[in-house]
Amino acid sequence: MRFMTKHFGEIELGEEKIINFDNGIMGFEDYKRYTILFDIESGEKPVISWLQSIEEPGLAIPVINPLYVREDYNPTVEDELLISLGELNDENIIVLLSITVPSDITKMTSNLKAPFIINSDTRKGCQVIVENSDYPVKYNVYESLEKIKKTKGEK
Incomplete structure (x- = not known):
């Protein structure tokens, strides 16, 4: 299957790479089919990936492993x-977790309150609101990402 994206151009994708969100995701309930895109040229597991809509070329949400x-x-x-x-x-x-990247990158935040949960076997996903009161919608992640870069020896 071929589909067009705003940020990544034309993508070739097998059905096994499509994740179905039966209820859509918050703010985009009409879009149900997504895939996860990332840069694999480096050969390393990416820190940030993209939850890309198959149905809307301009809908790509940067996401990160919460750990x-x-x-x-x-x-x-x-x-x-x-x-x-x-x-x-x-x-x-x-x-x-979704990430918001403003023009001042030191103010980059992640939404700890509404993670995306995906079953890789069934290729079904959902976005939920967690019950933990100590998880904010806007959690600064810049320092966490800087630690990862130092661990990998990057500047």
């Missing part, structure tokens, strides 16, 4: 919110 943001991230989610994803376990669950 890069907060090593102790452990959201509390009602089980019934995840039933539609199928059986989740340590092997098939993917949790991602």
Whole structure:
């Protein structure tokens, strides 16, 4: 399957790479089909990826593994919110956080309150509001990302 994206140009993608969000995602409920895009040229696992809509070329949300943001991230989610994803376990669950990147990169934030949860086996996903009161919608991630760069020896 070929589809066009605003930021990445034309993409060739197999059906096995499409993630279905039955209820869409917050603010974009009409768009249900997504994929995860990242730069694989470096050969390393990317820190930041993109949740790209298959249906809307301009809809690409930067996402990050929450453990890069907060090593102790452990959201509390009602089980019934995840039933539609199928059986989740340590092997098939993917949790991602959206990132907002303003012009001043030191003010980059991540939404700890509304993660994307994906079952890689069923290729179904949802976005949920977690019950943890200490997880804000805007959590500064600049320092966390700087630590990762220093660990990798980057400047």
